[in-house]
Amino acid sequence: MTGQYAIEVQNLTKKFGNFTAVNDISFNVDQNEIFGFLGPNGAGKSTTIRMLCTLAQPTSGSAKVSGHDLKKEANKVRENIGLVSEKMIMYERLTAAENLRFFGNLYEMPKQKIEDKIDELLALVNMTEWRDTQIGKYSTGMRQRINVVRALLTEPKIIFMDEPTLGLDPQTTLSIRELIRExxxxxxxxxxxxxxxxxAEVLCHKIAIIDHGKIVALDTPDNLKRLVKDADTTIFDMRIPNITPSLITKVQSLDCVSAIIQPDAHDIRISAHGNDALDRVMDTIRHDGGNITLINTREPTLEDVFLHVTGKEMRDQANEKPKTGRHGPFRAPKARAR
Structure with missing residues (x-):
């Protein structure tokens, strides 16, 4: 691989009519790195992947993938990458071995190398005994394991994985994550x-957080979490059995509160800044008749980072509509001035 980076991106933009799906993003990916795009549905993650895999033309900007120009050397880019798309690319009437053989032939791989890779890759995902079983008879998790190794047939230098664990059960999710590490x-x-x-936190060496097509933060997971620590922000969970929308509104109005979300009917999670923030929040809740039965302070998570840099909870970003809980509308985090 030529060049210092596996991927170099400069001012990449993708528009669909008047809608900007990816908005002037720039980043580099080191060789032999797990690089994550973290963001809600519709944030621009998949569109970025499609451009870097030459499946969509950028509106503007440039990129190099494995040292090759995305626009001028598209075929060279394709020779060096593999893609695990969100939708599985396999034929259900074919067996695992037949599917892998079919795709190997599409890449014009030597016959013996295809057979060697089939044995190697099926062993990698513990699927050797299922090699001659039709894909249509597999569980979802088994199909996804074959879907992943299909992208490894040509020994790519870079593999793109778009939501590889989406919709999988916990046990299969863990196995796919272990496969990614391997x-x-x-x-x-x-x-x-x-x-x-x-x-993203357990797998990635670096993470780019995407919001509305823009990269709003990019660093290692630990450094991203320090964004919250360095901002003098305290994260704490409270249980309030008699919580009301009015009480949440009053807490949210405090100038020390950066964001507030309600994970369930009786709990709230608050990001606040200042040495007296907890005391002020407690006083406000009790003055309004709230009964606090539990308080836990905790270390920042990537969700807290997302709140900090965007002012919104991840789930809100997915549909941009206010959600309603048992007590009515409840979630309206605000961005802290920076």
């Missing part, structure tokens, strides 16, 4: 899109 350990750069905070 792929990376063997020297492949992995580009991962996800809206699962924990997945």
């Amino acid at each position: 792929i990376n350990k063997n020297g492949t750069t992995v580009i991962l899109t996800t809206h699962a905070m924990m997945e």
